[in-house]
Amino acid sequence: MSKFKLKLATFFLLFSFSFGMVSDVSTSLGVPATVTAQASKLSAKQKKKIKKINASLSKKQKAAKKWIAYRESGYSYTAKNGKCYGRYQLLKSYLHGNYSPANQEKTANKYVSGRYGTWTKAKKFWQHHHWY
Numbered sequence: 001m002s003k004f005k006l007k008l009a010t011f012f013l014l015f016s017f018s019f020g021m022v023s024d025v026s027t028s029l030g031v032p033a034t035v036t037a038q039a040s041k042l043s044a045k046q047k048k049k050i051k052k053i054n055a056s057l058s059k060k061q062k063a064a065k066k067w068i069a070y071r072e073s074g075y076s077y078t079a080k081n082g083k084c085y086g087r088y089q090l091l092k093s094y095l096h097g098n099y100s101p102a103n104q105e106k107t108a109n110k111y112v113s114g115r116y117g118t119w120t121k122a123k124k125f126w127q128h129h130h131w132y
Helices: 002-018 035-041 044-053 059-073 101-115 119-129
Strands: none
Touching (some): 044 101
16 A cells, blocks of 8 residues: 555656646755746856856866855855855855856856865865855
8 A cells, every 4th residue: 555655646746746836846955946047047148258267177177166056056146145145155245246147157266266276175175064
């Protein structure tokens, strides 16, 4: 009987996902619901700027940067947490009033370079302290 209940629960869960009946699932998993929508809102010009800013990073460094961005904000450039803002949860004072995605990327690279040297070292620190 327990196999039947498990199958039934799985069916209802899949059904709910399919028809949007489950709300706040992405939020409960730690991913803001607007992540995909926000990423698509970046203009081609902004995407080009960001690509140029991150061009000097290796594939490994980009992966570590992305990993941190997910844990800090769920990739959101507009995430807020007290005095911290954006994709990398930088202090607002570091951004000097310019909250654009390009400035967040550039400032995050500068911050990590100065404090840790590399994004992989910043990730390792984050894994031990749950902040960077």
